Amino acid sequence: MQTYGNPDVTYDFWAGNSSVTNRSGRFIASHAAHTGMIAFGAGSNTLFEFSRFDPSLPMGDQGLVFLPHLASVGIGFDEAGVWTGAGVVTIAIVHLILSMVYGAGGLMHAIYFPDDMQKSTIAQARKFKLEWNNPDNQTFILGHHLILFGVACIWFVEWARIHGIYDPAVGAVRQVNYNLDLSMIWERQVNFLRIDSLEDVMGGHAFLAFAEITGGAFHVIAGSTKWENKRLGNWSKFKGSEILSAEAILAFSLAGIGWMAIVAAFWCATNTTVYPVEFYGEPLKQVFLIAPAFVDSVDYSNGIAPLAHSGRCYTANFHYIAGFFALQGHIWHALRAMGYNFKDLGAKLRVAAS
Structure with a gap:
């Protein structure tokens, strides 16, 4: 955080970011707790909407937010494509359970585990320390984030291919195979708002998964070794060590x-x-x-x-x-x-x- 030239500056309680600036353990705690809050909101609001949902009326006329997201990925329909609500409560309860798990993880990192990962007794955990003047450290953490995003994209693509998602063109849930057409994906960069093919949507996610996992693997390697300094010159400046x-x-x-x-x-x-x-x-x-x-x-x-x-x-x-x-x-x-x-x-x- 900005200290305005005063290394001993202190912040009021409301400046929450300042408490995690140089404490990677607390940084992880805040992330886990925040994820728990999001999971709780998703689960509880799904149950709330499901309790007031009237299946005899169009879903789009009832001002819902969470149920439509589940319906659009094919959750709540039977094999004939008729809305039954099957699986909706299960998804909501799983989110509520996960919110408790994430919340407990946040508390453990805030109270029990070290406030700085450099103090951890586990060598792998110490790699996730925060060193702002060390681009390799930041690159290493970025790489792991990208890989996880890529895995999430693969999960979505495979869900559409195996389970199926709702296609408004046919008014039913159907299996969707991805269209990995690079020219289409490039062209969709400027007109994605008008996309009208679920195959194209899945193709974009498949390409994104490849790009994120490949980039993530590169950043993990480049952030944990010194090979780039020898082969690419002063790579640290390129990675922004000065900013x-x-x-x-x-x-x-x-x-x-x-x-x-x-x-x-x-x-x-x-x-x-x-x-x-x-x-x-x-x-x-x-x-x-x-x-x-x-x-x-x-x-x-x-x-x-x-x-x-x-x-x-x-x-x-x-x-x-x-x-x-x-x-x-x-x-x-x-x-x-x-x-x-x-x-x-x-x-x-x-x-x-x-």
């Missing part, structure tokens, strides 16, 4: 999260292949109120949808707003990482005003 810090890593993370959230918002608002009308409601209109927003294109004031909005409207606007503020956080922390002292801003404004 890496806790503040910079936070800025990078917020930039990625913010951009993906805004992309998801536009995709959810307009696409009806990945976000079927049957589950999410009709596509949204883009308007400018106090700020850019998405509004329903049809009237949902039927007394069923909460606050008379579709689940598509809730999902798109939440992602857009969260993405907007994440990008503002990126700018704030990126400037601090580059050494900008926001405490000088007030003085400069006072001088300008006088």
Whole structure:
């Protein structure tokens, strides 16, 4: 975190990031606890929506968010493609159980395990320490993240291929094989909002899995050996050794999260292949109120949808707003990482005003 030249600076309790700046054990604890909160929210809200869901009415008219996500990946249907809700409660309970596991893991890392992984008695654990002036260390951790993301993509592709997902074109769950067409994948970089083929969607995920696992393996190797310094010259500078810090890593993370959230918002608002009308409601209109927003294109004031909005409207606007503020956080922390002292801003404004 930015210390403004004071190595002994202290932060108030609300500056939560400062407590994990140089404590990799606490950093892991916060990640695990945060994951537990997300799992609890997913499980509990799924049960809540399932308790109020009326299968005799269109799902898209009931303002749901979690059930549509399960339905779109083929969970809740029988072999004939009829909605039964089978498996929904199981998924919710599994998430609630996992929330307790993640929560316990967060507590153990916060209370029982070392606050810094460099103090661990396990050699493998010590590799996940935080050394901001050591690009190899950051690259090693990045590689593991990429590999896990790639495995998740493979899981999704194989789920669609073996179990099947919902295809709005046929109104039923069907098995989807991925279309690994590199020209299509390249072309979809600029018009993915209009994608209308589930095979293309799975092809993109298959390619992404390959790219992430390959890149992750490279980063794990490059971050745990010194071969790159001999073969590629001063590789450390290329990897950003002069700009890496806790503040910079936070800025990078917020930039990625913010951009993906805004992309998801536009995709959810307009696409009806990945976000079927049957589950999410009709596509949204883009308007400018106090700020850019998405509004329903049809009237949902039927007394069923909460606050008379579709689940598509809730999902798109939440992602857009969260993405907007994440990008503002990126700018704030990126400037601090580059050494900008926001405490000088007030003085400069006072001088300008006088």
